[in-house]
Amino acid sequence: MTKISSYYLPATVREAASRLSKPGAAVIAGSTLAARNLPAGTMAAVDLRSLPLKYIKADAKGLHLGACATFSDILDSKTACAWAGGILRSAAFKVSSQLIRNMATVGGNIARPMPYNHLPPVFAALDAKVLVAAKGKTAYYQFGELAGKPLADTLGKKALIVEVLLPAATKNMRGVFEKFSKAPSMWESYALVAAALAFKNGVCSGAGVALGAAVPRVVRLAAVEAALIGSPVTEKTAGAAVSAAPDGLELGAQREYKRELLPVLIRRAIIAAAREDK
Amino acid sequence: MTAVRKTAKAISLTAENGIFSIEAAVNGVRGSWRVGAEDTLLSALRANGWKGVKRGCDTGECGSCTVLVDGTPELACLKLAVSAHGREITTIEGLGSPAEPHPLQEAFVEAGAVQCGFCIPGMILVSKALLDKNPEPSETQIRHALDGNLCRCTGYVKQVEAVRLAAGKIKNREVRRAGQ
Numbered sequence: 001m002t003k004i005s006s007y008y009l010p011a012t013v014r015e016a017a018s019r020l021s022k023p024g025a026a027v028i029a030g031s032t033l034a035a036r037n038l039p040a041g042t043m044a045a046v047d048l049r050s051l052p053l054k055y056i057k058a059d060a061k062g063l064h065l066g067a068c069a070t071f072s073d074i075l076d077s078k079t080a081c082a083w084a085g086g087i088l089r090s091a092a093f094k095v096s097s098q099l100i101r102n103m104a105t106v107g108g109n110i111a112r113p114m115p116y117n118h119l120p121p122v123f124a125a126l127d128a129k130v131l132v133a134a135k136g137k138t139a140y141y142q143f144g145e146l147a148g149k150p151l152a153d154t155l156g157k158k159a160l161i162v163e164v165l166l167p168a169a170t171k172n173m174r175g176v177f178e179k180f181s182k183a184p185s186m187w188e189s190y191a192l193v194a195a196a197l198a199f200k201n202g203v204c205s206g207a208g209v210a211l212g213a214a215v216p217r218v219v220r221l222a223a224v225e226a227a228l229i230g231s232p233v234t235e236k237t238a239g240a241a242v243s244a245a246p247d248g249l250e251l252g253a254q255r256e257y258k259r260e261l262l263p264v265l266i267r268r269a270i271i272a273a274a275r276e277d278k
Numbered sequence: 279m280t281a282v283r284k285t286a287k288a289i290s291l292t293a294e295n296g297i298f299s300i301e302a303a304v305n306g307v308r309g310s311w312r313v314g315a316e317d318t319l320l321s322a323l324r325a326n327g328w329k330g331v332k333r334g335c336d337t338g339e340c341g342s343c344t345v346l347v348d349g350t351p352e353l354a355c356l357k358l359a360v361s362a363h364g365r366e367i368t369t370i371e372g373l374g375s376p377a378e379p380h381p382l383q384e385a386f387v388e389a390g391a392v393q394c395g396f397c398i399p400g401m402i403l404v405s406k407a408l409l410d411k412n413p414e415p416s417e418t419q420i421r422h423a424l425d426g427n428l429c430r431c432t433g434y435v436k437q438v439e440a441v442r443l444a445a446g447k448i449k450n451r452e453v454r455r456a457g458q
Contacts, residue, residue: 003296003315005292006293007358009363015288031358032338032353032356034356047361050289097427098424098426
């Protein structure tokens, strides 16, 4: 159980990062994990809710999702819901309940890399960039560089996620987010697939296919993507592409079930994304 | 006691002997609250007499502990009590009274939506937030709003009916007010 002695509500990102650098400090954002899962030894909580990071906006660079925007904020944003064929909307909507959607944040979904998090596969498939404040500076990192690891392990304790940027080029991709589970509360059985395809004259010109939950860390299926690009996407070509998925994926528990499930789910996502193009 | 230091808009709270003193409004009454560093918002509210907030799963899955935090339904079992500093918390006791029930409370009774009643405070608070945002929700929207509030007695049909009934009551009340 948590035993904190200090609680901070910083007003600026700089101050938040400074607070985080103190021994025993940990972030609280949406609070879905705060009461029971703060890191061991946490003495000070840094609550981000006063920071101006609860935004969703689009510009020439792409779609900016502030770190404190919640899943409900995504669902309330027409721009976010329309982006890449509605893949964000689908991922946000499939989170367990409205009560969790009201609390869980974009930043929290990547800073605490739980396998069942919905946004990491989407961010991986869309080549997202993550704006991180660290050591008095802010810089964008490719999501793939950070995916699946605690942020502090990669960037140090002072690092703070500011926003996620989905590149403008992904706006008109056709994206589909598939989630499958034996039961909603059994996250160990989850499999998540994000597939985003671009088409030119009916031919697949770009693809991002990522897998989450069924694997310990989100993975891009580069061989599947390569097999899709350059051809129209049909049941046949999608099936052939899926067969290019590596055999050596680390599947963890329930691997027999996942070996049966994953090819079906990946193919289903690809076909659905292609269908939207028509 | 807690030392509260404000710099610009930043706030720093320090616990003394494991106790934070926070400022929060609960059901419209603003005041100081002494909460343990380990307390969840659920346990703190119940310890202070707000027993309408129910302890169910304690893991964020059942919705029985739902409260409104600045008008948004959230799970009190997952939040640290100290995080309520500066916020407005509404529990079921803040909606109406036996003498003057809220239209949602009336509607849940009239529609027969209450059996054991354990999940109902959470359901009504979620419905309150829904109707504040969307006064005429569709059945699908009502079901989506209630998707985090589990009921072991019913099939949810009566609760959906109750929310629609309440939406009508609130609309009629506003029409009457506008006509006065």
